[in-house]
Amino acid sequence: MRRSLLEYVENKFIRQDVADFRTGDTVRVHWKVREGDKERTQPFEGIVIRKTRGQNRATFTVRKMSYGVGVERIFPLHSPRYEKIEVISRGKVNRNRLFYLRKLRGKASRVDVLDETETAKQP
């Protein structure tokens, strides 16, 4: 009863057009930024290192290197504030959470890219 009422509230805020991606994938998030009364999109591109679940509370973390500095942003998966999520490439990883990338620099911090045939096999 309790869960079902909470889920009822949460399900009202779920976005239907959520892109299908997993941790390890490289994505570009088109985040809408409001400047004064103008609105523009600001893409943020990087590797998804974490996805958390939970109805409308689900989030994902994108990590990228910006001028040699690691930058991570946490996005709510069902936020109306992004225009779309573009999946640039599928990553081949052995973990669900890629926190080890934080310690790595340069070539070591790359994630193997799944080729097309393997991508097709993914659910």
Add this chain to the structure above:
Amino acid sequence: MSKGLIGKKVGMTQVFTEEGNLIPVSVIDVSTNVVVGKRTAEKDRYSAITLGFGEVKEKALSKAEIGVFKKNNAPLRRHLKEFRVTPEEAATVNVGDAVKADLFSKGQLVDVTGITKGRGYQGVMKRWNFAGFRDRASTHEYFRHPGAIGQRKTPGRVFPNKKLPGHYGVEKVTTQNLTVVDVDAEKGLLLIKGSVPGHNDGILYIRPSVKVALRESHKAAKK
């Protein structure tokens, strides 16, 4: 019109606002509110309406309790609460009327009363927000103590109501000026920004904010 509602705390979650901001909300179930009785100035010397909340089987109540409902020809309810209203307001409702969540509107400020979670026997730091002691310079086994509690020969006693360790929680608390984020009259749900007192499934009383009412009466008096 009633002046408040009885509800049950369902739990907390997050919702997106129209601007896309994510805000924390408490979900409160107010689905089964019914007017079960009235107090009148002639008979009871004050005017109020009694709300009932939570459906209940007849066998779960005592004969005396059932008598209260039978006398007024009202449906059985588990929880009762009186809300003071003016006689004119009381005249607008009848016993047996359902009171819906749309008593409140989006953006309105409300006060929510509930019984807080029990925390057991607690020290002064948790119970009264005392600062405790420094953990350096030879402080020995004296980190979370209350410190001195009295003076000297005068007064020679500890004043009443001195803040000391003891049982904390399970007390009636009202959180004031919480914003109503959303009203779902159909499902009987109120979404209120932030936290409300007590555990999940706890009984809450939701009333329009007294401070807003006070401010408005001051404004009216100035004019």
